[in-house]
Amino acid sequence: MGLDPGSPFVAAVLDIVDSIPPGRVMTYGDVAATLGSRAARVVGQTMAQFGADAPWWRVIRAGGHPPVDHEERALEYYRAEQTPLVSPLRPDAAYRVDLSLARWRP
DNA sequence: ACCTTGACCACAA
DNA sequence: CTTGTGGCCAAGG
Numbered sequence: 001m002g003l004d005p006g007s008p009f010v011a012a013v014l015d016i017v018d019s020i021p022p023g024r025v026m027t028y029g030d031v032a033a034t035l036g037s038r039a040a041r042v043v044g045q046t047m048a049q050f051g052a053d054a055p056w057w058r059v060i061r062a063g064g065h066p067p068v069d070h071e072e073r074a075l076e077y078y079r080a081e082q083t084p085l086v087s088p089l090r091p092d093a094a095y096r097v098d099l100s101l102a103r104w105r106p
Numbered sequence: 107a108c109c110t111t112g113a114c115c116a117c118a119a
Numbered sequence: 120c121t122t123g124t125g126g127c128c129a130a131g132g
Contacts, residue, residue: 029114032127041127041129044112059113
């Protein structure tokens with residue numbers, strides 16, 4: 001179940017993700033919009049199924065949060081790539097990427 | 107053709 | 120911060 005692996009949409013999404021430079025990010029919606037689409041969810045499905053060999057941590061949600069259930073692994077990449085983060089005000093709150101600095105627009 | 111399922115999004119309360 | 124609502128779109132049943 002899932003997307004067609006041969007779909008042009010899938011290939012296009014992965015091309016864009018591969019083009020995001022280290023330390024920068026795009027939102028799911030940004031990737032879709034770059035393809036002239038509003039299918040942010042389908043971008044998410046694409047990453048879930050075919051994103052393992054792509055820099056998946058550079059595609060995040062519109063609020064700056066990394067993909068659900070991948071926050072810990074993503075953080076390691078952000079530290080290594082010097083991706084600008086927004087430190088939580090409260091220690092228990094989730095971290096976010098600083099989109100105003102890190103957002104990449106092709 | 108209808109319904110459900112998602113690494114989603116915007117907005118309101 | 121949290122929920123809820125409505126919208127989006129491809130794939131599969």
